[in-house]
Amino acid sequence: MNQINDFKIKSKRYTGGWSSFLQEWMILILFVVMVTIFALTSPTFRTTNNIMNVLRQASFIAIIAMGEFFVILTGQMDMSISSIIGMVSIFFAGFAVSMGLPVWIAVVLALLMAVVVGLVNGLLVVYGKMPSFIGTLVTMNVIKGIYFIYSGGLPISGLPESFNFLGAGYVGLVPFPVILMLIIAVILSIIAQHTSFGRSIYAVGGNIEAAKLSGINVKFVGIFVFIICAVLTGIGALGLTARTLSGNVMLGENLLFDVMTIVVLGGTSLSGGRGRIVGVVIGALFLQVISNMMILVGISTYWQWVVKGAILVAVVLIDANTKRE
């Protein structure tokens, strides 16, 4: 009896008081405060139309960021995502329009290409023992070369109208991309927290040597996170392509920075081992709301870059100076 009570006490999740609660959910609290202020001060911001627009725009970036999240969770980094976006977009359009294949086959083929890129990244890092920064930088440039050779840099338009649903469709009031993003987030969250594979990713990121000595297949985990990243990036790229109904190699330009910002905003540790999917989703919404507000008040794109950079610096500084134990 005594033992049962003792177990109840010791298995209770320890919150560590207010300070650790605040630290854990700081980004969410900031997000809520920010949205409240914007909603109160800007009538344009609080229209249903605008809110849904923000959510829709955040969705595909969030999906891509969730992929990068897993790589960063192992303490690595995937620089090639901007090229994967361009590659998937142009080759998908190429398969579906130029070659006239059915859309679903084009989707499968484009995603398979992403799998191959992810596999190459993983092999370079795990077996080639390359720093991931360098390894994925190489694939980034190689892919860039390949899709420019293929397309000459020109977009391929003329995708079937029905495909537009993926990027711009609505289910009731809610945009379809938002639903897709939520479904993916829930699945990935369950994988991360409630499967042994997910726990292995955290274990590898926290201490790869200890993980190896505990019997975790660290090589498999190390490679597989790059494949997950490439596939999710591929899905995001298809969504972005669907919005304009044309394959475009420039689609991924400048997205790497946003994705990194989102992952870090979401509380993911750049040295690996710490972070949550829900944080990434909040991070994506956070960044999109700020971009949206800046557009509404008429701040130029260039100034937006400056602001986003300042945000990333602020978050990293706060993270580095508060999580010291």
Add this chain to the structure above:
Amino acid sequence: MESRKQKGPLVEIKHCTMEFPGVRALDDVSFTLLPGECHGLVGENGAGKSTLAKCIIGENRMTSGELIIDGDPINLHTYSIRESQKRGIAIVHQEFQLMREMSGLENIFIGHYEKVGPFIDWKTLRKRAAEVLEFLQCDVNLQIPVKMLRTADQQIVQLAKAVINESKVLILDELTAVLQEKDIENIFRIINILKQRGMGIIYISHRLDEVLDACDTYTVLCDGKHIHSGFVKDIDKPKLIKMIIGRELKQVYMPINQKFGEMLLEVKGLSGPDAFQDINLKVRRGEVVGIAGLLGAYKTELVHAIFGNHRITKGKVYINGKEVNIKNPRQAIKHGIGLVPDERRSLGLNMLFDIKDNTTLPSMAFFKKWKVFQDHKAEAIAAYDHNQRMDLSYYSLWQNVKKLSGGNQQKIVIAKWMLRNSDIFLMDEPTRGIDVGAKFEIYKLINDLTQQGKAVVLVSPELEELIGLCNRVYIMFEGEIMDVVEGERKTQEIIINSLLGINTHESN
């Protein structure tokens, strides 16, 4: 630099006490070092030799006592490594403090560059370095990165650095543990040169023969207490050994289990690249088998090789009588082996994980819901159960392991393998850096494991521990097994001799 002929002591320590939380590492120790003297500091592992050295260089702060350096009483509250360096105290460890990628020349002068305007005056530096090497009568290439030098030459670079900095006191901490005979003689020669210059040398070593050869005076420490100081010429080796061991083994060890089961682990002719050679090892159920050896004996490499984490060039491993080919830790774990590594913080635990996740990490496959999802509840119950059995003190299973004490962290590493139901426990220095109370609990745990018919392979630098816990001790020297002792032959003296590479069959 004129030679010092003054009579005052270079270092004087009076009634030094040094306490770590829960342990008294030094207890009322007094120590004097005169100029031109080589003073041997001897004692078992954990006797307090290195702690005393660290007090002198300011890395550890004495809890109470007086420290007088070259006649100046030192303010203990502000004393630091910086100040000790300024006062001319240098230490050379076997763990190097050299910048591996930089040349010997840069290493010698780092932080003390002579300059012409804003530029480093390499010409003068080269000349000065050459003078020092000539003074030490050594020939070392100072132009190439030090990582390309032999171990012995790297140590010469460190000694040269101490001379250039005009050190008055030089502490040599287990410098010779990884050196060969010829290089050791060279170090002795250098010690003599430095002594004539008036330098005081504190010589810490396990090798008593060296202390008898090289030192003028000695101090014996045992369990942090000062046992005796005197002149080396008044003493011989047996007397010294008696002083070091000093007392009966304390009754902290339970009777060793003598109920053995079948042969569990057998290693035949195992060799690794540039490491251990031709190792034969047998472990039965219910046995504790010890592996003794100094640094450079490749004990850690051997247990890692059995665990599939170190390359093997030849040899065979049998588990339960069947030959197995273990290529990685995953396969080793499947065969019922668990490793408790020597570095528990960097190899044993994930410092970002909580107690529950660390405990269940190797056993995740046992706790599945619908074959896919982790059953966190069942994991928590199992982790609770095992940690409770170990008397782990904690308040929540979801508590981060980072802030636990060393002893408690080590219990979690062991609980990992108990939960995984491993049969063979490879323990690499399981009591390193943990306090006495926790040590005894680990001893008890090892005993419990053998009662349950598990087998333990115990690597330890502490002979007392090996003698008190093991049925049989294998003694390694430079990668080879020198001797196997059990029963009557399991004594400190025989083990020490084999550790040093002296074959006991001949000398006894």
